[in-house]
Amino acid sequence: MHANLLKKDGIFPSVCSLDCPDQCGLLVHKENGKIVKIEGDPDHPVTKGNICNKVRHMTDRLYDPKRLTTPLKRTGKKGDGSFTPITWDEAIETIVSNWKRFIKEHGPESILPYSFYGNMGNSNAEGMDRRFFYRLGASQLERAICSVAGSTGYKYTMGGSVGTDPEETTETKLFIMWGINAVSTNMHQMTIAQKARKNGAKIVVIDVHKNQTGRMADWFIPIRPGTDSALALGMMHILFAEKMVDRDFMKEFTVGYAELEEHVQQYDPQTVSEITGVPVDDIYALTRMYGTTSPSFIRIGNGLQHHDNGGMIVRTIACLPALTGAWQVKGGGAIKSNKSFLRHNSAALQRPDLLENKQTRTFNMNQLGKVLLEADPPVYSLFVYNANPAVVTPESNKVRKGLSRDDLFTVVHDLFLTETAKYADIVLPATSAFEQTDFYASYWHHYMQLQQPVVEPYGESKSNMEVFRLLAAAMGYDDEALQASDEELIQETLAQSNNPFIKHIRYEDLVKNHYVKADRSSFSLKKLDTPSGKIELYSELMAKDGHPPLPTYTPLVEEEEFPFLFVPGPNHNFLNSTFSNNEKHIKLEKTAKIHMNKKDAETLNIEDGELVRLWNARGECELTAAVGDNVLPGVVVSQGLWADMPGKKQTVNALTPDRLADMGGGATFFSGRVNVEKISLD
Numbered sequence: 001m002h003a004n005l006l007k008k009d010g011i012f013p014s015v016c017s018l019d020c021p022d023q024c025g026l027l028v029h030k031e032n033g034k035i036v037k038i039e040g041d042p043d044h045p046v047t048k049g050n051i052c053n054k055v056r057h058m059t060d061r062l063y064d065p066k067r068l069t070t071p072l073k074r075t076g077k078k079g080d081g082s083f084t085p086i087t088w089d090e091a092i093e094t095i096v097s098n099w100k101r102f103i104k105e106h107g108p109e110s111i112l113p114y115s116f117y118g119n120m121g122n123s124n125a126e127g128m129d130r131r132f133f134y135r136l137g138a139s140q141l142e143r144a145i146c147s148v149a150g151s152t153g154y155k156y157t158m159g160g161s162v163g164t165d166p167e168e169t170t171e172t173k174l175f176i177m178w179g180i181n182a183v184s185t186n187m188h189q190m191t192i193a194q195k196a197r198k199n200g201a202k203i204v205v206i207d208v209h210k211n212q213t214g215r216m217a218d219w220f221i222p223i224r225p226g227t228d229s230a231l232a233l234g235m236m237h238i239l240f241a242e243k244m245v246d247r248d249f250m251k252e253f254t255v256g257y258a259e260l261e262e263h264v265q266q267y268d269p270q271t272v273s274e275i276t277g278v279p280v281d282d283i284y285a286l287t288r289m290y291g292t293t294s295p296s297f298i299r300i301g302n303g304l305q306h307h308d309n310g311g312m313i314v315r316t317i318a319c320l321p322a323l324t325g326a327w328q329v330k331g332g333g334a335i336k337s338n339k340s341f342l343r344h345n346s347a348a349l350q351r352p353d354l355l356e357n358k359q360t361r362t363f364n365m366n367q368l369g370k371v372l373l374e375a376d377p378p379v380y381s382l383f384v385y386n387a388n389p390a391v392v393t394p395e396s397n398k399v400r401k402g403l404s405r406d407d408l409f410t411v412v413h414d415l416f417l418t419e420t421a422k423y424a425d426i427v428l429p430a431t432s433a434f435e436q437t438d439f440y441a442s443y444w445h446h447y448m449q450l451q452q453p454v455v456e457p458y459g460e461s462k463s464n465m466e467v468f469r470l471l472a473a474a475m476g477y478d479d480e481a482l483q484a485s486d487e488e489l490i491q492e493t494l495a496q497s498n499n500p501f502i503k504h505i506r507y508e509d510l511v512k513n514h515y516v517k518a519d520r521s522s523f524s525l526k527k528l529d530t531p532s533g534k535i536e537l538y539s540e541l542m543a544k545d546g547h548p549p550l551p552t553y554t555p556l557v558e559e560e561e562f563p564f565l566f567v568p569g570p571n572h573n574f575l576n577s578t579f580s581n582n583e584k585h586i587k588l589e590k591t592a593k594i595h596m597n598k599k600d601a602e603t604l605n606i607e608d609g610e611l612v613r614l615w616n617a618r619g620e621c622e623l624t625a626a627v628g629d630n631v632l633p634g635v636v637v638s639q640g641l642w643a644d645m646p647g648k649k650q651t652v653n654a655l656t657p658d659r660l661a662d663m664g665g666g667a668t669f670f671s672g673r674v675n676v677e678k679i680s681l682d
């Protein structure tokens with residue numbers, strides 16, 4: 001099958017590998033062995049042939065002249081980007097000889113992998129790599145940069161990442177897009193909502209920034225950053241007071257509603273308005289709309305959980321549909337993530353049994369800078385793949401200082417010489433997902449998909465799977481698990497499925513049918529994975545874990561007295577830092593802007609379009625002011641993880657804190673404070 005695809009020209013089904021909830025079905029057009037066009041697959045049941053602008057221009061990235069073709073060895077200073085090509089043999093030999101020395105002198109925990117989901121293919125993102133580093137005994141990485149605070153919070157309420165089937169939201173009459181820039185980050189949820197609007201549905205957006213999504217809303221509600229749990233509690237107060245709750249539903253499917261009713265007394269609309277900045281009348285209007293429209297659906301974003309209190313915010317919002325009983329109506333409920341429906345057997349895929357020393361230390365990826373500068377005993381080698389920490393990780397000045405250490409041996413495996421790769425001793429060229437075999441599971445819709453290679457590896461590039469097989473062999477590890485083929489890994493993992501929703505899905509099914517849906521018929525609101533099996537409005541487990549057992553508003557951490565809360569989110573035409581080095585996508589995005597309120601701009605004598613400096617105790621960066629009323633006074637918002645910045649070249653993450661959120665060790669990108677000033681030209 002693979003060989004056939006590779007030999008032939010034509011149009012081939014494929015899947016988008018980017019870390020995006022939509023996980024679109026694609027059609028790849030190939031001529032003379034080269035991909036010439038990528039479009040949406042009209043047969044995909046959810047994404048239906050529509051794809052984003054980013055991926056429509058993917059060929060510009062795949063064949064970007066800057067793409068790596070051979071392994072490289074550093075010749076200049078760390079960070080300055082001078083390298084010379086070497087062979088794979090030399091690269092692997094250099095890595096393995098250094099690692100053997102570190103293991104002998106400092107033990108295996110002196111080596112640390114650093115990865116995320118630059119490629120969402122399960123085998124390449126969390127398969128052979130995990131097996132290899134378990135076998136080696138390397139320090140473990142807590143992969144907490146994206147969504148863990150919110151997922152942990154949601155789990156306390158709902159028992160797992162289980163939400164509404166998005167295909168059913170065609171029936172929805174009220175969409176609340178809560179802290180999600182869906183136009184850019186979940187476009188098909190927005191497409192469904194807009195279609196539903198033609199049948200009378202309303203779209204409400206609650207956000208700190210009236211961005212692409214807020215501008216599409218029937219009603220945009222601006223809110224102060226980090227205060228969303230107060231708004232949700234105020235809504236609960238009114239739902240109970242005005243008898244808009246479904247007591248039968250609560251009795252049957254929840255625990256703790258009596259305690260909750262008592263508890264939300266204190267969150268009266270006046271108090272909530274003072275916390276959130278949302279006018280009292282709007283709190284009433286929103287709640288009445290929510291309490292009387294059915295089916296109602298809340299799309300909970302990732303943005304609002306990138307805060308000190310992000311876990312509790314999501315835990316709290318997740319209680320709302322249980323008060324109204326929205327879960328019982330087709331198209332009602334909420335989605336934070338639907339990951340649990342397609343969850344594979346991670347022990348089968350990753351083989352944690354290969355790790356001998358179960359006490360191996362673990363580092364949180366959000367604190368990479370601190371880890372590289374302060375870990376005791378130190379980390380002497382870092383292996384980065386599927387990630388670009390010099391740009392995406394908080395406190396990036398600390399990260400870069402750590403990466404500059406002379407006694408740190410760094411390997412980066414990527415398609416490009418990223419800002420991170422510039423600090424590497426050895427750089428390895430990676431294949432794109434279109435050159436790989438892998439299985440994909442969306443965290444929004446319910447379809448699993450298989451990618452089969454469409455084109456030959458670019459230059460001498462190799463997949464993550466292949467690199468870890470090579471490293472295992474060179475290290476002398478003879479475990480069979482470390483030589484499994486791409487197909488075997490997928491076969492093994494799916495055959496050992498311990499998840500009732502996908503027990504019918506096998507590798508062969510994925511080969512035959514491009515899109516195989518989870519079977520959620522055994523899903524029951526009475527058999528959730530919470531301790532009680534029900535929706536937990538009151539959670540004893542939370543109390544045990546040191547959190548308030550009832551949903552609660554907790555304020556952001558008080559930082560030093562800088563006047564602005566800084567919210568640096570992703571943008572429309574990049575995918576995190578991916579595409580931020582591709583001319584086409586940079587052109588589409590134009591400039592890195594900082595959105596600020598005109599009152600603040602006036603006070604600071606800043607005009608629209610001027611370059612301004614943002615700074616705090618952690619760092620500084622330069623952005624172009626976008627002055628208007630899209631953000632509240634006291635808040636500044638940037639979009640995009642730009643790699644190439646003006647001035648001192650520091651990126652937005654030079655300013656973000658590496659404090660951890662209230663739950664799951666999550667990131668707090670949006671809870672930092674900054675100062676803003678005009679750049680004087682003298």
Ligand SMILES: Nc1nc2c(c(=O)[nH]1)N[C@H]1C(S)=C(S)[C@@H](COP(=O)(O)OP(=O)(O)OC[C@H]3O[C@@H](n4cnc5c(=O)[nH]c(N)nc54)[C@H](O)[C@@H]3O)O[C@H]1N2
Nearest residue numbers: 179180181185206207208225226301302303570572575576
């Ligand atoms: N085009 C594009 N798509 C992407 C990505 C990308 O980089 N570009 N990244 C992908 C990834 S990895 C992820 S995790 C998702 C992220 O995508 P989303 O889930 O949409 O999350 P963000 O864009 O980080 O933030 C969403 C919104 O939250 C708002 N926000 C920030 N703080 C608060 C708050 O306290 N309260 C409220 N109500 N709103 C707040 C921001 O202004 C923003 O509009 O998107 C994925 N899709």
Ligand SMILES: Nc1nc2c(c(=O)[nH]1)N[C@H]1C(S)=C(S)[C@@H](COP(=O)(O)OP(=O)(O)OC[C@H]3O[C@@H](n4cnc5c(=O)[nH]c(N)nc54)[C@H](O)[C@@H]3O)O[C@H]1N2
Nearest residue numbers: 116117118119146385386387388392413430569576577578
């Ligand atoms: N300020 C701020 N920072 C943020 C965020 C934010 O909203 N604001 N969002 C955070 C979030 S939610 C996330 S998920 C992280 C994402 O952060 P990262 O996971 O680091 O995502 P990317 O920046 O897209 O970098 C992925 C890299 O993987 C490479 N890659 C792609 N495919 C492969 C492959 O098959 N093999 C190998 N070896 N490499 C591959 C790409 O070329 C790219 O350089 O960023 C976080 N950082």
Ligand code: SF4
Nearest residue numbers: 016020023024052055
């Ligand atoms: S980035 Fe998202 S919207 Fe764009 S093609 Fe990929 S999955 Fe679809």
Ligand SMILES: [Mo]
Nearest residue numbers: 019145146147
């Ligand atoms: Mo993410």
